[in-house]
Amino acid sequence: MIIMQLLLVHSHGFDWKVTDKAIKKPESSQDVKMSYSTLESTLVVFISVETNDIPDISNVLAKSCTEIISALKDIGESNLILYPWVHLAKTQPAKPDAALSTLKKIETTLRSKSAELNIVRAPFGYYKSFNLNCKGHALAERSKEILGQSGKVSSEKTAEVTKALTAEQTARSTFHILSVDGKLAPFDKFNYKGQKEFELFVKYETAKDRTVSTPPLHVNVMKNLELVDYEDGSDPGNFRILPRGYIVKRLIEDHVNNMAAQYGAMIVETPLMYSYDHESLKKYLERFPARQYVVQSGNKNYFLRFAACFGQFLTMSDAIISYRQLPLKIFEMAKSFRREQRGELAGLRRLRAFTMPDLHTAISDITMAKKEFDEQFRLAYQYMQDIEVNIETAFRMTTEFFDENKEWVISLIKLLKKPILLELFEIRYAYFILKFEFNVVDTQKKAAALSTVQIDVENSERFDIKYTDSSGKEIYPLLTHCSLSGSTERVIYGIIEEQIKRSQKGSKPQFPLWLSPAQVRILPVSEDYLDFTNTIAEELEQNDIRVEIDDRDLSLGKKIRAAEKLWTPIIIVVGEKELKEGKVSVRYRFNNSQEFQALEEVVEFIQSQTQDKPTYFRVFPKLVSHQPIFSRVV
């Protein structure tokens, strides 16, 4: 968040004169000079303040004073004029009394820091005429934006935030390995033999072992496959999705949408931006460090949502809910924004703008919570199977919850057929008492969470979500947060990284067939067979198969190469032989085989591999000669 703007000008003399009141209650004329004039060289600092309540005030004061003092030092100046100038503000200016008190604080801080300075402050809240005569040397003009470290929180609440954060930092947790047979072992005493990725995952989570230095490998792949690319014209961490990537993204999302709908969720769409002033949101924001994008509308500030919780909780809070309607499920495919620190961004693993499926459930009690958690856990697991990535699992909960529900937890993880990382907390520092995550381990040996489900015991009260029980009493329900797949972008990252690992072991990397941008590419041996090629393409398309035709005037070898470079799962070659016999030559990527078979067999194969999965159109030209090159190699 912006706290204040400084414009520093080294001037030959300076003068001002008050002409009129600019606000109802300007600063008292007893306190400051109504006019002033000097011929001596001086540094004029124009200041606007843009927030009413400055978090961590001493830090901000130190920052701005350091700026001013270093500017004075750079130009060898000891005369200083502080000049309130609201017109510098880029966002909503602070209220007058808040701004004035900040200015005064800067003045006193500067005086205390250096006795030699000759400081004059111009009066606040007046229209003034002034004369400025900029010296024009390299250091004569500079401007500085002072940014806050923490959220848009009021000063008396800063303490509360700090407390929450400190609790999080000092919360004691212990790590264990829980096996499907119910055996519990300390994470550092466990035998990881045959569990290479699990070991890497545990290391990453516990020791934070991050000694690798190679860049993430999925980045090159996502470009070469023309799925996603960087966008220089945007803020870092905001990517451009290309047509082939759109298909993948769309299908990933459609699949989650379908799952959620079948699970019985109501699907909604809620706003992207929310007011800082809303009571419930204020309380929620206090828990978290400021990582928001701020959007100005008129003279009000809004933050872009960093999760879909707000919209759905506010919707639930306005609904009249009876115990008969529980569990109440609301789902949304939501674009969210988190202004992560620059150094934290990494390809599609960590972005600033991403798309998350978010499912919230209101439930009456812990029994119902466990039942829904169980179902969502299974759905998420199914999803991980469908995108064909290997996952490592973590459960995190309070020690109390584990002690009471140990058998139930063990029954859940039987599904996974492998051990999990178990993190136990002495005290609940966050809003949840239980959560699990499915993680992928990438080629850099880093882990990233995809699916997660959490049981939330705090937010129904915070957002005033209530249901009426059988006796007519209003009750705050428990809530679950569930992301079945994790963010779409991260799913793409997970699939690509998984396939790179596969290729490192000697197999060809490939997308799950239902997710391949083009499922079939047909290569006519020469242009004489284009008509035949078109017939085949049409038949495939009638079966909802995405087909493209490489009609370019290239050697067959080169067309094969081009198709392989795009990880095309099925390549069909047609020429004289195929035309005569009415069959096609098919090259299957998954097992590196070459078959001569009837087209129906190809269709049947694809259908057998993609049943129960969503389908989508090819959203780029059918003819390769009509496809522009965005970032692919051939």
Added chain:
RNA sequence: GCCGCUGUGGCUUAGUUGGUAGAGCGACAGAUUUGUAAUCUGUUGGUCGUGGGUUCAAGUCCCACCAGCGGCUCCA
């Protein structure tokens, strides 16, 4: 955000101690009409991430900024 590394045509890249950029792929034109991972010839295209500075002269040195990556921190 802090620290470090990197940044040459759409892509991959060469460029010695500073002397006004070489190539392959692609694209385009022509030839070729091709049977399972790169057909041949030619043409086009860069002022070297951006902005300053030092110098007779900078891709090559200095400063600032931007972007990517790595580390720290963080991951609601």
